[in-house]
Amino acid sequence: MRKLDKSAGKRGFGEPVLTRQRKVVLDVVQSGDTHPTAGEVFAAARKMMPAISFATVYNSLRYLKQAGLVREVAFGNGASRYDRETDRHDHAICSECGTLVDFDLPGTVELIRAAARASRFKAESIHLTLVGLCPQCRAPK
Amino acid sequence: MRKLDKSAGKRGFGEPVLTRQRKVVLDVVQSGDTHPTAGEVFAAARKMMPAISFATVYNSLRYLKQAGLVREVAFGNGASRYDRETDRHDHAICSECGTLVDFDLPGTVELIRAAARASRFKAESIHLTLVGLCPQCRAPK
DNA sequence: CTATAAATTTAGAATTAGTATAATTCTAAC
DNA sequence: GTTAGAATTATACTAATTCTAAATTTATAG
Known part of the structure; x- marks a missing residue:
């Protein structure tokens, strides 16, 4: 067997x-x-x-x-x-060109705890997305 | 005119x-x-x-x-x-029933600054989403 | 007042994303 | 080798969203 x-x-x-x-x-x-x-x-x-x-x-x-x-x-x-x-990580999206990159934010353990407290949910995961200009687009060339 | x-x-x-x-x-x-x-x-x-x-x-x-x-x-x-x-606020989604609620997380000014630093983006906005169990679903009844 | 121009709205077609279904195939257990 | 159950395939279908072209609206120019 x-x-x-x-x-x-x-x-x-x-x-x-x-x-x-x-x-x-x-x-x-x-x-x-x-x-x-x-x-x-x-x-x-x-x-x-x-x-x-x-x-x-x-x-x-x-x-x-x-x-x-x-x-x-x-x-x-x-x-x-x-x-x-x-690993757990976050995302940044460029509002100009649409590029999506990963980044890591320190202190997310505390963050998830704070979010759970504020929402009264039992947290499973947390997703943080930043919208802004990527290094390429912020430098007008 | x-x-x-x-x-x-x-x-x-x-x-x-x-x-x-x-x-x-x-x-x-x-x-x-x-x-x-x-x-x-x-x-x-x-x-x-x-x-x-x-x-x-x-x-x-x-x-x-x-x-x-x-x-x-x-x-x-x-x-x-x-x-x-x-105002700027965040969202929590229940993984069980799909409920979507708003909540407010204190200290997001510092958070957005940290995220911008980590991602090297020029931040415009930041969105935080927590996935977990809402108060109803976490209490088995 | 009338004509013009620019943006918007409308209706419906077209596209895109994603899901469901039914038949077939695959693999492990017997 | 047969069987059972899940996975895969092909296709049909549904839902979500965008596009297009014509008609409408209204502030400005004449």
Whole structure:
């Protein structure tokens, strides 16, 4: 009786696993500093696995999100973007060119506590987004 | 020669103004504590102005947003929601029931400064969203 | 007063994003 | 090899939002 392991390619009975397609989707999101949309993830995933379908990319992103492996970043415009989930971090969006970058804010443990207190919610996570001008756009050239 | 004033209903040459339709949309967003979607705003606006079109609601929301009178709140799921822009404040979303509430976090002036420093962006605004369990959902009843 | 110009509104088409469905495929357990 | 259950695929569908072109509105210029 073989023990179930969670490596890529194993499916079937029991708990859900990191399948080949999910692995591909995860690799796409984790490689590179971009924050791709689902459509961009699909295009990149196709290069590694031409048969993968659009629906699977969405399903995989949802799975990876709830598994805590990727994060969804949504702002009002267009499509959601996906970000590798390494450590807790924050986002800055350029109001001029739309660039999205990660940054780390110290003292977020205290921040999350303060936010929980102010909102009376039991905090699970906190997301901080700064809107402003990126270094490129703030320097008129 | 009459001087242009910016009261509702005046259009034409020169700068854009708060038209009647935009005023209706603004009123809808400002009345009530809900955070309506564009569709909900449309439904409510229709009661005040039956001829208003869907596109105008979207256009108005975009205008009001960039004018700083309403705020768009987007999370990954479904439609964007709109919030009156009174003072700077933050949002908490219940991961269980989807409730969205406003709350105020003290010390955000320093926070925005720290975020600008960490991101190297010129800050315009900062948005903090807490995901967690609302008071109702955290109390199993 | 009349003509003009610029922005806005309207209605509906078009686009985009994301979800649902049903059939098929895959893999581990037996 | 058969079976069971989850995952994948392809496609259809729904919902959200933007675009387009024509008509409207109204402040200014003539």
